[in-house]
Amino acid sequence: MIAYETNRDRWHQCKLVLLASVAAFLLLVGLPLASAQTQTLNVVLSPAASITTPASVSLSSSGTTFGNFISPSVNVQFYIRNSQASGGGSITVKAAEFTPTTGPKIASGNVTYVCSAASVGTACSGTQTLSTTVTTPVVTFGAASCTGTGCTGTSPQSVQLLFTLANNSQYKTGTYSATLTFTVSAT
């Protein structure tokens, strides 16, 4: 009985010695038990912009004979991010002529528009005449324009346009279409 207890104690003593030896070895060889490193992430945000316009807009009679054709409010949506200090940018529009060619003519100044409710930037002022040869203004952006959390305006940003087409008796009857190209730029 006495011999049995002595063997058991010795076995425990051996385990303790073994664990202590392993710990001492690990400390001596310098194996880390925990580690941390830092990594710097850099991102370069350049000026960026995108724009979405309705696929089509129908002009309809204003209700009086030979009254102008008018559009519903055209919602132009866009995202913009430009430079903080010296940034700028704009939204402009340019048209391709109505087809077929026997009806209204953008090149003759038949189509005008007004801009309103720009959620960021400055909407065009007064009545603008749509052109097939030059771009005409819709919105002008100042520096530090942006879209999203922390930015002035909405996300996406937007501006409203109303188009007016003069109703000239010289137009032949028929259906006429023209394509407008809206361009947004950011610097």
Place this chain on the structure above:
Amino acid sequence: MKKSLLLFALLALALSPAAFAASTTSVTVAVGAEASISVGAATPLTEAGNFANYTGTTTFTYQIRTTPSTGTGSVSVKVTTDFAPTGGPSVASPAAGDSLTYSCTATGTSTPTACTGPITALTTAATNVLNVGADKHSTLAGDSGTVIWTLTNDPNYKVGSYTSVVTFTVAAA
């Protein structure tokens, strides 16, 4: 490594100083046949001498656009309110041999064909002033025409001032 990142950032800024994007919208309009007319407020009928017929001229302008091939257009008149008060001339119930008649002139880029008078004006139906054909277009300011009225000067009419209303109608198809 830090220098490489800095160079990359500077290069990226140099290569993309501006951003552009575009979107297109199709604008469509349906232009139909259309017409409008403008007539002076009143036309006085006057006599040139004793018992000479009363005459007067109404000038009007009209804008018109007719459909190619099958289109037509016209201007017509109808006496919508007979002369009043009673005792004078009447369109609806004229005395024997009396009438309100008219003749027409018309000109413009719509190349109208004016009526050839005399045509007796009616309270019961519109009567023709001019016609235009298919694919005709007035000027933006409008083409013009006249209706030259002649009213019998019947001694039976009581002395007084009499007024009627004539409605001009323009149509285009």
